[in-house]
Amino acid sequence: MNKVRVRFAPSPTGGLHLGGIRTALYNYLFAKKHFGNFVLRVEDTDQTRYVKGAEEYIIDCLNWCGILPDEGPHLEGEYGPYRQSERKNLYREYAEQLVKSGHAYYAFDTPEEIESMREILKGEGKDNLQYDYRVRFEMKNSLSLPPEETEALLKINFPHVIRIKIERDEFVHFKDMIRGDIEMSTNGVDDKVLIKADGMPTYHLAVVVDDYLMKITHAFRGEEWLPSAPVHVLLWKYFGWEKHMPQWAHFPLILKPDGNGKLSKRDGERLGFPVFAMKWNDPVKGEIKGFKELGFLPEAFINMLAMLGWNDGTGQEIFSLDEMVDKFSIERVQSHGAKFDFEKAKWYNHEWIKKSDVDRLKPDVKKIFEEKGVSINDGDQFEKIIELIKDRCILLTDFWEQGCFFFITPSEIDTASILSKWNENKNQFFVELIRTYSLLNSWEATALETTFKEIAAASKLKPGELMLPFRIMLVGGKYGPGVFEIAALLGKDETIKRIEHTLPLLR
RNA sequence: GCCGCGUUGGUCAAGAGGUUAAGACGCCUCCCUUUCACGGAGGAAUCACGGGUUCGAGUCCCGUACGUGGUACCA
Numbered sequence: 001m002n003k004v005r006v007r008f009a010p011s012p013t014g015g016l017h018l019g020g021i022r023t024a025l026y027n028y029l030f031a032k033k034h035f036g037n038f039v040l041r042v043e044d045t046d047q048t049r050y051v052k053g054a055e056e057y058i059i060d061c062l063n064w065c066g067i068l069p070d071e072g073p074h075l076e077g078e079y080g081p082y083r084q085s086e087r088k089n090l091y092r093e094y095a096e097q098l099v100k101s102g103h104a105y106y107a108f109d110t111p112e113e114i115e116s117m118r119e120i121l122k123g124e125g126k127d128n129l130q131y132d133y134r135v136r137f138e139m140k141n142s143l144s145l146p147p148e149e150t151e152a153l154l155k156i157n158f159p160h161v162i163r164i165k166i167e168r169d170e171f172v173h174f175k176d177m178i179r180g181d182i183e184m185s186t187n188g189v190d191d192k193v194l195i196k197a198d199g200m201p202t203y204h205l206a207v208v209v210d211d212y213l214m215k216i217t218h219a220f221r222g223e224e225w226l227p228s229a230p231v232h233v234l235l236w237k238y239f240g241w242e243k244h245m246p247q248w249a250h251f252p253l254i255l256k257p258d259g260n261g262k263l264s265k266r267d268g269e270r271l272g273f274p275v276f277a278m279k280w281n282d283p284v285k286g287e288i289k290g291f292k293e294l295g296f297l298p299e300a301f302i303n304m305l306a307m308l309g310w311n312d313g314t315g316q317e318i319f320s321l322d323e324m325v326d327k328f329s330i331e332r333v334q335s336h337g338a339k340f341d342f343e344k345a346k347w348y349n350h351e352w353i354k355k356s357d358v359d360r361l362k363p364d365v366k367k368i369f370e371e372k373g374v375s376i377n378d379g380d381q382f383e384k385i386i387e388l389i390k391d392r393c394i395l396l397t398d399f400w401e402q403g404c405f406f407f408i409t410p411s412e413i414d415t416a417s418i419l420s421k422w423n424e425n426k427n428q429f430f431v432e433l434i435r436t437y438s439l440l441n442s443w444e445a446t447a448l449e450t451t452f453k454e455i456a457a458a459s460k461l462k463p464g465e466l467m468l469p470f471r472i473m474l475v476g477g478k479y480g481p482g483v484f485e486i487a488a489l490l491g492k493d494e495t496i497k498r499i500e501h502t503l504p505l506l507r
Numbered sequence: 508g509c510c511g512c513g514u515u516g517g518u519c520a521a522g523a524g525g526u527u528a529a530g531a532c533g534c535c536u537c538c539c540u541u542u543c544a545c546g547g548a549g550g551a552a553u554c555a556c557g558g559g560u561u562c563g564a565g566u567c568c569c570g571u572a573c574g575u576g577g578u579a580c581c582a
Contacts, residue, residue: 007582008582009581009582010582011581011582012581043581043582107580111580114579114580126508127508127509128508128509128510128578129578130509130578159580161580163580179512179513182511182512184510184511185510187510188509188510188511188577188578189510189578190578190579192579192580193579193580195580196580197580198580200580202579202580202581202582203581203582222576223511223512223513223575223576224576224577224582225576225577225582226511226512226576226577227510227511227512227576227577227578228577228578229511230511250512252512252513253575253576255574255575257518259574260574260575261574261575261576262575262576307519307520307531308519309519311519311520311521313521313522314521314530315520315521315529315530315531316530317519317530317531317532334513334519334520335512335513336512336513336514336574336575337512337513337574337575337576338518338519338520339518339519340518340519341518341519341532341533343518343532343533344518344519344531344532344533345532346532347531347532347533348532354545389544391544391545391546392543392544392545393544402544417542462541463541464541465541466541467541467542468541468542471542472542475542477542478542478543479542479543479544480542480543480544481542481543481544482540482542483542
C-alpha cells in the first residue's frame, strides 16, 4: 500500500505556521487523490525542550482544516509508535548497523574540540568548516583512534555521537517530483550526526528509518530540506534499502510579504496578520491569534494556502477540499517561493462567505453574537439577517458589525449628517410615517418602500432626501443593507420606536 | 565563502518556439445602488540582464546579476 507522510517538528516554543500547514495540506491532497492514506509523524515534542501541548495543537489545527491524517500519534496504528522518543532504541540499532558496515563511525569530540577545529580552519583561510573527509582523521573518532581505544571509550560510556561517513568525490543523483533530476557532489556534504550524545536520533536518521519501517512511498517536505537530501539518499543506499526509497518532492517556501526570507512567526506581529491557523498560547508572548479567531472559514484558509504555490492551470481559484483532491497534481506545484499576501487571503474568505449558505454560516455567526452577549432565539429571523448581510462580510467577525443593530438599539446616532438639511417638513414626514406604519398590516420591505414613497410624494419631498435620515434613525449611521430590508427585519414596533427616539434629537 | 534551488506586472500566476503575454488580488475610472457593500464595464502595470541556438525565444543553452535555502549533537 502506498503512503505519504508528513513529519512535524514544532519549534520549541510551539505553534505551527503557514508553511507547515501547507506541507500537510499538499501531502493530504496527494495522498487522498492517489492512495487515501497519509501518515503524521511528530518529533519528540515530549522532550523537555519543547513546550507542552505542541503535538495536540498540531492535531487540533489539522482537524480544523479538515486534513487529519490516517496514521499518527493521535491514533493507534500498525506502524506505531509514531513519536520519536518512543522509538529511541530502534534508531540506535540501525545506527550501529551502519557503523558495522563501515558507513558510520563513533565520534568522541566535545563541542569545544569541534569549535577549536573550526577556529583552526578559519585561521588557515579555509572557507569550508565542516566535519568531513578533510578533517575526520584528525579528530577523535573510531576512524582515527586505534580500535582498542574506541572500545575503551565506548565501555566507559564516554559521551559520543554517531556520524555518517560520507565518501568523497561521489555524486548523488535523485529525482524530485517538482524539480526533476538533481545531482550533487558528496564533497559538499559533511559527516552529519546520526545519533546525538543524548541518544536521540537526528532528523536525518529518523526520517530514513521511519520511512523505511513505515513503508512510506512518498516523502514530501519543504524546500529547506533540499540541501540535505543527499544525506538521506545516501542513507537509503548505505542501509541497502534503495529499492524502497520513497519518491521525493520539495515544496517551495512561503516568503515574507515585504521581501526577504521565509515567513516566520515574528512577521505576523510585525506586519499585522496571523501566521497560525489557530490561536496558540506562546510561553513567552502569550496568546497569539490565528486565522480561525480572526474570522476565517477553514474552507477559505486551506483554499488560500493551497493556491500559494499550486494551481490547476485553468484559472479557477475557488476550490473545495474535495475539488482540490480531485484536481491536485504535484507536477503543477511551483518550484519557487511565494510571498504571502494577506489581502488576497481575505479575498478568499470573502468569496467563501458569499458562496456559503446560511446553514453553514449560522453556527459560527451565532457564536460570535453570543460572545458579544446577544442570545439568538430560534426562528428564522437570524437566518434572514445572515442572508441579508453576508455579501458585505469579509471575515466572520464582520457579521457583528454588520448585524449588531438588529439586536441592539444604536447608542450613538449620527445626527450631524442629517441636521444640516433638516427642516420641519421632514419632521412632519416622519410623524406621518410613524402614523401610517403603525396602521400597516403587512410588514415587509416592498410594502414599506411603497408606503414610504407615497407619503413622500404627498409631502412634496424627494424620497432620496428622506432615506438617509431614515437609515440613520434605524442603524445610527451611514451603513448597512437596504433601509427597507432593515426595517422589515427590525419589525414594526422596533422601527417605530427608533424613529420616535431620534426625532427629538433633531430639534 | 562554498553548495543547492529559483527569477513573467506591486502580489499570486497562465504560458511547455510563432499569443494583441490569460486570469486573480490590490490600485484607478465609470455604471448600478439616493448609505456602504455586492454586481457590471473599463484602465494603468510584467517576461532580471547579456550572449548564443533558431527563419523566429518569456519558452532551449551558457554566463552575469539578484533573491532564497543550506552550510548545527535544529528540524
